Amino acid sequence: MWDTIVGELIQATRETWHGVLHFLPRLMGMLVVVLLGWLIAYLLKSVLRSILRLARFDRLSEHWGASELLNKAALPSSSELLSRFVFWIAWLGFILVGVRALEIVGLQEPIAKFFGFLPRLFAALFVFFFGLLAASFFSRAALLAAVNADLPSPRLVSTTIRTLIIIFSMSVGFEELGLGEHTVLVAFAIVFGALMLGLALAFGLGGRDLARRYLERRFVRERKEEKEDELSPL
Amino acid sequence: MAEESVLTDDFLRELINVGQVDVLIGIPTYNDAETVGQVVQTLRAGLLRYFPRHRAVIINADGGSKDATQDLVRAASISDLQHGPNLHTLRTLHCISTQYPGGPARGTALHTILAASDLLRASCCAVISADSSNFQAEWIESLLRPVCHDNFDLVTPVYRRHKFDGLLVRNLLYPMTRAIYSRRIREPYPAEFAFSGRLAGHFLAQDIWSQDVGRAGTEFYFTISAITGGFRVAQSFMGDKPHTERAAPDLVPAMRRTAGVLFWSLDQNFSVWNSNMDSQPVPTIGPEHEISLEPLRVSRKRLHQMFVRGVAELTPVLKSILSTDTLAELERAAAVSEDDFCYSNESWVRTIYEFAAAYHKSVISRDHIVQALVPLYRGRAHTFLAENREVSADEVESNVETLCLTFERMKPNLLSMWDGGK
Structure with a gap:
């Protein structure tokens, strides 16, 4: 009886020990992969940061208005942000490869899914980033055009354009991610439709005089002579 | 060819x-x-x-x-x-x-x-x-x-x-x-x-x-x-x-x-x-x-209004082009009444040189930088019209010469901004 118990215990201990011995190399392997991954991700980050600095990416980003957005959100510069993003994505990839090496059955499928999801995540972030840039550029262009044409509420025009472009890029981004595709699409359609209807009504009812004046300025030459003495700047 | x-x-x-x-x-x-x-x-x-x-x-x-x-x-x-x-x-x-x-x-x-x-x-x-x-x-x-x-x-x-x-x-x-x-x-x-x-x-x-x-x-x-x-x-x-x-x-x-x-x-x-x-x-x-010098009917009021409105509405754009001091100076100028309004030579030249440096550095789209100058020019035009409203031809010429000398005197500012900060 005692021998049986001792035998079972030894057997269990041996099996556990075997398990541990069998698992340890995989754990070590994972740790090595994670550490190596950190090193590679860090190198990638440094190289990318240098390349972006050489390519004056921050100036380009400033030019497009992205830096302004990042400053407002208290985020680091564009090149720093992109480098950090690449670092985390690369290291996360290595961590998951390491975890996969542990051969834990339940984790295999989510990890595979994550790697399958990565290209879509990149595409969505790409769309969103360029959406933000386009929103900043076009809203500023609209603001300047409205101020120089002495149109009413230039900030409102500018903010509306910015909001529409951001909403549009977000809806495309979410669609790419497969998150609430229909909800976002329908919400966007409703918001966009409502805005257009609102603008149509506002311009139709409130902007008749403005439209008339604009058309007269554009097409009726005689108006030029009626103006107050026009100062030629040149 | x-x-x-x-x-x-x-x-x-x-x-x-x-x-x-x-x-x-x-x-x-x-x-x-x-x-x-x-x-x-x-x-x-x-x-x-x-x-x-x-x-x-x-x-x-x-x-x-x-x-x-x-x-x-x-x-x-x-x-x-x-x-x-x-x-x-x-x-x-x-x-x-x-x-x-x-x-x-x-x-x-x-x-x-x-x-x-x-x-x-x-x-x-x-x-x-x-x-x-x-x-x-x-x-x-x-x-x-x-x-x-x-x-x-x-x-x-x-x-x-x-x-x-x-x-x-x-x-x-x-x-x-x-x-x-x-x-x-x-x-x-x-x-x-x-x-x-x-x-x-x-x-x-x-x-x-x-x-x-x-x-x-x-x-x-x-x-x-x-x-x-x-x-x-x-x-x-x-x-x-x-x-x-x-x-x-x-x-x-x-x-x-x-x-x-x-x-x-x-x-x-x-x-x-x-x-x-x-x-x-x-x-x-x-x-x-x-x-x-023949009389000319010009609306200075509109120039002033468009300058004031331009400075107020374009503050986010001007912030990325102008230094804090210059922008503050413009905001102060925009805050006074039309009769007291003055866009001085020094302030105008500083503005222009900062715009030129911002254009060189492409701090935002270059075309946007040029467009942002339009309301400020209107303010300067207002001051020029007011200053030269009732003066002789020689005085007008003298005022233009003073502005030219200010541009020349402040040229080192542009050089220092060219590869440095704002």
Whole structure:
């Protein structure tokens, strides 16, 4: 009886020990992969940061208005942000490869899914980033055009354009991610439709005089002579 | 070669028929039916009177007019002259009208004229604006003689202007061009000017024709190129320039082809202007300046309103262009009443130099930087109008000179900002 118990215990201990011995190399392997991954991700980050600095990416980003957005959100510069993003994505990839090496059955499928999801995540972030840039550029262009044409509420025009472009890029981004595709699409359609209807009504009812004046300025030459003495700047 | 693309086959054939010439006059047109006939007639009279022994050609480069401008040019070139019966040419005076591709653009018109002058080996050339309602035969002599007889490479005009005419020229183009490029050229963006074949060839070879500056503001860059290329530049007094002429109701395009071109030129010519400090006068035939003072009804109130509104609405844009101090100064100026409003010389020059540095660094889209200058220029125009409302011509000239000296004195600020901070 005692021998049986001792035998079972030894057997269990041996099996556990075997398990541990069998698992340890995989754990070590994972740790090595994670550490190596950190090193590679860090190198990638440094190289990318240098390349972006050489390519004056921050100036380009400033030019497009992205830096302004990042400053407002208290985020680091564009090149720093992109480098950090690449670092985390690369290291996360290595961590998951390491975890996969542990051969834990339940984790295999989510990890595979994550790697399958990565290209879509990149595409969505790409769309969103360029959406933000386009929103900043076009809203500023609209603001300047409205101020120089002495149109009413230039900030409102500018903010509306910015909001529409951001909403549009977000809806495309979410669609790419497969998150609430229909909800976002329908919400966007409703918001966009409502805005257009609102603008149509506002311009139709409130902007008749403005439209008339604009058309007269554009097409009726005689108006030029009626103006107050026009100062030629040149 | 660059000119091959701008000369159409038919135009090239006509040019070959003309052969080599001594004098070439270019007239860029676009819907100028009202004035072009008279300009061509006067031009012919001028050439016959002052250059009867020269082989001459008039080239009309049209941007696709829809009001029979080209027909009127052709008709005026063969009609009897109304300027006196004693005008006879010793040579055939040719006149060719061509339509350049790509729609109306004075830069493309100039490109066409330069390409034609290069092909015909013209030694003296001039460009005459088709909308010059008071164009006189004597202008041809005033412009061409220094090139034909005194070996100057560029002759720009000096006009008798109303004291409130050409505010952008007086407040920005003349003083800044003078401070940066060290030549006192009154009309750096001329409507009429004469140039040598040598300068035409030099400018034609520049790599600008596919860029914005090759379409608009090209005449201004032509002047800058003549200075930076070390060509001999002179000025010639022309007489009155009507203040309604070339009026640009929309300031934004005007700002693009003036301030935009000037800021752009700073990048191209840094090695030239960073060492120049004191400005030098250029030889002038006739008076250096004349100012007329007849009463003019101008709304300063609107200029003030648009400045105040511009500063308030564009604060986020101006923040990325101007230093904190300059922006604060503008906000203070915008906060006072119209009667107390003043956009001082120092403040204006600081603003312009900070805009130029921001343009160089492309802190935001370069076109947006130029557009953001428009409301600030309106504020400066208001101050100029107020300061010179009831002063004599000499005092106006003295005020312009003070502004020019401020631009020159503060030029080191621009240099320090060029590669440094704001």
